Amino acid sequence: MPGQTKRVLILGHGAMGRAFEGLLGPRHEITVWDRDLATGVETQPLELAAQDRDVVLFALPTNPHDELAGRLAPCLDADTVCLSIAKGLDEHGRTPAQIFEQHLGTRLRWALLYGPMLARELQAGQAGFALAASRQPGVDVVLRALFDGTALHLDYGDDVQGAAWAAILKNVYVPLIGAVDALALGDNMRGFLIAEATRELAAILQHMGGRPETAYTCAGLGDLTTSATSASSHHRRIGAELSAGRTEQLAATGVNIRSEGVHTLAMVRAHHLFEPDRFALFGLVCRFLEQPARLEADLRSYVDRRFAH
Structure with a gap:
């Protein structure tokens, strides 16, 4: 009481x-x-x-x-x-x-x-x-x-499974938002990608046995927005550093290795938890972390496919 x-x-x-x-x-x-x-x-x-x-x-x-x-x-x-x-x-x-x-x-x-x-x-x-x-x-x-x-x-x-996957997987998308801001691609792009990430997160939660609506709670959208926009977020900083080509500095500091989002991607792949490319934005983040220089071209392709008639 x-x-x-x-x-x-x-x-x-x-x-x-x-x-x-x-x-x-x-x-x-x-x-x-x-x-x-x-x-x-x-x-x-x-x-x-x-x-x-x-x-x-x-x-x-x-x-x-x-x-x-x-x-x-x-x-x-x-x-x-x-x-x-x-x-x-x-x-x-x-x-x-x-x-x-x-x-x-x-x-x-x-x-x-x-x-x-x-x-x-x-x-x-x-x-x-x-x-x-x-x-x-x-x-x-x-x-x-x-x-x-x-x-x-x-x-x-x-929804314990949905809450767990929402809180864990949202970290995967955060470096993308950090990179978009570092590249000055605009507030509109940031807002669009947060909305897209949340929509896709809902689909992944359902695939993993949770409820899609949990993606829109504090465990999903709330935590995603905070991590993606906070100046103190190391997940966000990883995206900014990668977009600037500072991969060696990240390796030297170990921030990339300690990132929950980067580790989550590695575990998703290592244990075949789901196929990353089944979810378009998730797959884009995977490619960004491996080949940061492709990000702007990959984003253009994503937007073109998303709004193709």
Whole structure:
């Protein structure tokens, strides 16, 4: 119920972990668990940290979800809610929803939280917005009590697969918008491509077992627009750098490698999740990342085909 203090375990203490610690700390009891990536040393044993927690927030990338959810599943209380904000695929091509489904199933309660909620804005006390997706009864009650009175505002839905794929795949389109802006192709082109990306995202969600309308929620369109237009978006910066021919600089900094969108494309191909060229704009982004110099010609061809009579 609103106003009730929750015992929260935050996994990961990067930008988002710290943002949620600041967001929830004034009203809830917070414990942070983290692990040194170089040594593997944990701040405390995970299984001990998870005891008697009401909420476990996975504020870290998708790759560790499999290990951590597997370790947590036997020791969590049935009333605990596991919550993920990860927006990527793991090395087996799985979403956080699929990993939670495998380890937590229906015995434990879990949800996904996706939308425009940049860490720096949450830390500054500015508003954030997200879709909380869960198929299990009572999770919405816990999350309302958790975020009541904070700057993060939630919608609720039960399309967990659609929410996961929307949040993950939207990152694929963001470098394209960054490139279009860097090439000064116009505000009209940006608006058109965001609309096209959202329409295509809806078709991919349906293909992947989600609902197409989820593409138009905070998990899809809301997050896509924020990532595509934010000056701090590294996904957007990748597109701008590639359009300027600065591929060596990207390789040197490792930004391209760390990009969830670029990694998602690699996983889609490696695990044959779907055929990229089945979706025209998705296929265009694939070609752009491989041959950036072709972008303007490819965009002209896309627009010509799109409006051919």
